Amino acid sequence: MSTAVSPQSPETLAVGTDARPLRVAVIGSGPAGVYAADILTKSEEVKNGLVVAIDLFDRYPAPYGLIRYGVAPDHPRIKGIVNALHKVLDRGDIRFFGNVDYGTDLTLEDLQAHYDAVIFATGAIKDADLNIPGIELDGSYGGADFVSWYDGHPDVPREWPLEAKEIAVLGNGNVALDVARVLSKHAEDLLVTEIPENVYEGLKKSPVTDVHIFGRRGPAQVKFTPLELRELSHSKDVDIVLYPEDFEFDEASDEAIKTNNQIKTMVGTLTNWLVDQDDDAEPASRRLHLHFLHNPVEITGDDGKVTGITFERNELDGTGNARGTGEFVDYPVQAVYRSVGYFGSALPDVEFDHRRGVVTNDGGRVLGADGTHVPGLYATGWIKRGPVGLIGHTKGDALETITNLLEDRVNLPAASVPGTDKVVELLDSRGVEFTSWEGWLELDAHEKALGAAASAAGPVQRERVKVVPREDMVSVSRGSAAAVVGR
């Protein structure tokens, strides 16, 4: 869509003034998007008089992206980041539009017509592939999909099949730890968190006794972080089990232990757990096994369902990498969760690097098929650099992207549609049931009220109970809810 601009129109005014602010759309309201918006509003240029108008769009009715739909519910410390993001959005100088899907509700052409710059901050929520035979069997799942389920993501089924007694979790990253911890914890111990009712009910019925985490390299090559690893031992009535034959250290491992404090701490934690194992102690009803040097080669099944998994035993090659030994070992399991990394999803009308799962970009400047910058398009966060690093690392990313955007500022292709309200009219005209910041405050209060009601009805104090169905989130946010309960 394009709209003609008359010579007297505010669109002919210098961009970045009160009469004609620099208009920026950010797609994605997770940490990456909020940090980018915040950094832009606090930039030197803005302090020196540049006027910006920022709209933050999200495909979900609620803000916060991966914090709401990727962080484990028993990680309230990380959830604390929500408070910081809340403060930014509550200032009132950044507009929030939830339940707006980029590509369908608003196209790139729409955004280019209404904004001088567009920043993609859509993150990565899908599981990376693991191409081994049997991965398609019933009972073989993506860890990220399970995370979405227990975090009450509106677009995943409400039921999760938790029928396995023995479970394999593949990968030695923090997501594998989250998945294995939630699978092995007793549901009652998660009731203090904000888990939705269907998640509590599902976990309560789980017959699980043994969860096995498998890494393909050694204890000095884990991608966990120390705090998250130590936390495994805090689950009630869950024993941690380790195997001496997995404790192999090559030259590179020794060097890593000597020079990297995180690795040193984690190897220390694992070794202590190994030597402290007490065969005479009262056994817990559930076990969490940590295996190293196991390379998954095939998921085996019967009648289309997972019945086991085969690994080739690995050995370290001196450089910290692993190679196969030719020895194979089978484990009977009825479910396999792969947590071998996230992968970004391609976005309509934007070049995508399918190998790395990122929007093709140079320092956050989105590149076209010819390798040159598409004027006005930027990317930040996991969709820019890939799904690695902790939430705080996204700040550095956002700073680089915003610095480049501001450097390009005078050459940005100015939006052709005048005024900041036209995009609202466009969404209304298309019948898009977008949610607002005020709407989020309503939903936030509603979820806390559900938590208070659940606390009053039961023995456990609950701060919040998440609303899951999209239509309920939208109706509460838009003030049209009759009586939405925690379903």
Ligand code: NAP
């Ligand atoms: P990750 O840290 O990159 O870990 C991926 C794991 O999968 C690695 O152990 C990797 O082993 C393994 N892997 C990859 N391909 C494999 C294959 N073909 N077969 C077997 N194993 C394979 O990814 P993540 O766990 O998804 O986490 C993503 C980011 O989010 C990380 O930065 C993480 O710290 C962060 N995060 C943090 C928290 C928290 O609580 N602080 C929670 C969740 C996520 P190799 O090392 O051998 O490649």
